[in-house]
Amino acid sequence: MSSLLPGPNSLVPFVSVDDMMRLLIDIGTERMLCELADAIEEDFRRWELFDKTPRVAAHSEKGVIELMPTSDGEAYGFKYVNGHPQNTRSGRQTVTAFGVLADVETGYPLLLSEMTLLTALRTAATSAMVAKHLMPKNAHTMAMIGNGAQAEFQTLAFKAVCGIQRVQLFDIDRHATAKVARNLEGYGLEVISCQTAEEAVQGAEIITTCTADKQYATILSDNMVGAGVHINAIGGDCPGKTELHRDILTRSDIFVEYPEQTRIEGEIQQLDADHPVTEVWQVILGRAAGRTSDSQITLFDSVGFATEDFSALRYVRKQLKTRPFFTNIDLLADPDDPRDLFGMVARKEQKLVQGLV
């Protein structure tokens, strides 16, 4: 009967939402954000190794479903992610995701993981890692505009990775702001809830925008952005959805993950297709200038890229060796004789008939 149990090649470790929460709690949120930022930066340093392609998107009236594959030649990863702004009306998440890491040598999956939580973590870690390279020296205050599901993760990543000590919150929904302020209690941050976006950006060296409306919006207008700030623009991330007034873009030096994708999805969809942008990996490797003056406005036009998910999945897989928050699932067929898939079923049927399984 043992031959009817799933063989070793059939099992794939699966990290459920519950497992991911336990992993995050076990490691600690700020530590995990720091380690994710390091893992993501490490892969940005290997940028040229990766197979890169804009994500494969299926758009509908209600939202988008995307597949984001990449590979470094040894491992292959992809993420399934949706974006449906109206989902909150039915008690669902705007963004949910899961992902897979696989072995390029055999094509066999090595890990299946929830990525709703992991995407929130990697997005925040990426933002903070990039800001570390671009923000003004000794920045200590961040404006956090948009107090949805990303806001706490963004704030804690900027605390842990960039050393910010104060966050100024604003959302058109006061309940959202209250939720973030409550959740951030006890983390040693000064948390200020603001009545207007103008108030939130006062004195902030870093401005993070992360709202969810699927439309062209002006969350930040030009007069709100003073010299020298770093803007971390998260919410402009699909065609037809932007957050910044165009005039801010033309005043800023713009940094992007992967121009081919950002020009379709990011804030820069408002600009000409040849508007100059700098790739983040080039700044990290010292091949392109980052911040060059105190008065310069730096803008990270973040849309999220497949390598960030790949880095996050690799990080999680590594953690599972010492923190076994996963279950094995029987995802792959593993017949005794690999050419005998049919026989595997036939033998199963015999055993079922004999009442042995």
Next chain:
Amino acid sequence: MSSLLPGPNSLVPFVSVDDMMRLLIDIGTERMLCELADAIEEDFRRWELFDKTPRVAAHSEKGVIELMPTSDGEAYGFKYVNGHPQNTRSGRQTVTAFGVLADVETGYPLLLSEMTLLTALRTAATSAMVAKHLMPKNAHTMAMIGNGAQAEFQTLAFKAVCGIQRVQLFDIDRHATAKVARNLEGYGLEVISCQTAEEAVQGAEIITTCTADKQYATILSDNMVGAGVHINAIGGDCPGKTELHRDILTRSDIFVEYPEQTRIEGEIQQLDADHPVTEVWQVILGRAAGRTSDSQITLFDSVGFATEDFSALRYVRKQLKTRPFFTNIDLLADPDDPRDLFGMVARKEQKLVQGLV
């Protein structure tokens, strides 16, 4: 504590390999092949509705990993599939696969399923469904060249859907042929094991080629193919991998799933990019001619297309209502307040600290 159990929106039905075997056994192989053929044909009839794109392939020296997405506007499906011919050396499958069906309205996955077995079934069902429209009348003998994992499924699909009564097997590996002959015992077919490919095609009205070498090969040479046969060419399915001599192609009327993909991956990669081919869906809808004479050679240059996987996933999901061979897995985050992903983790941590979970 009930709020810490995964909520209803977090659970996705998962069909493991074991579940798929039980489902197949419960329905019966020939019945399931017939019903899959019907489901696939039904979606070919709705061809114009589908979002179609060539699969997204990541090639390496050892093989390929592909994502195959599609959508009919209501449901979205994708399959992950690898092709690694050398995998059998390490006791692994050449092809493994899994797939997901999702709701376009919310972007939430509705089903995660193993697809190694399901791909074998849908490939065979597609071949037989297409042959039903193209084969010579009253065909009763099929040559089955290549006796690997697909061979039994192909043979039973042609028996169940097209009514063939006799199969003539050939493989360069006699053990493979012996395996297929053994597995097909008791299905009411006349099974002939042949010493050569020439012997296998003698008197066959249908020739199926399905070998696994990743190279240009000549499984069928021109003089082996007589007038009037239908060729079901399965194994030529990625760049650099073909099975038929070019001269056969120029003598045949060629039918394909999705020309944009087949010209890259199919037998017709040997021909000019403008060589005329007919799309299968047009034949099924009566918009293009299929077989028009007894002497014509019809060739289905099959590479597998995303809609076939979509049809198979939809079929499986429907079956689960009355045949509950699945388990629910906690794949999606489902916080009480959808904007409060962070709070979901914080509440989990409190409970863990209190020893309540």
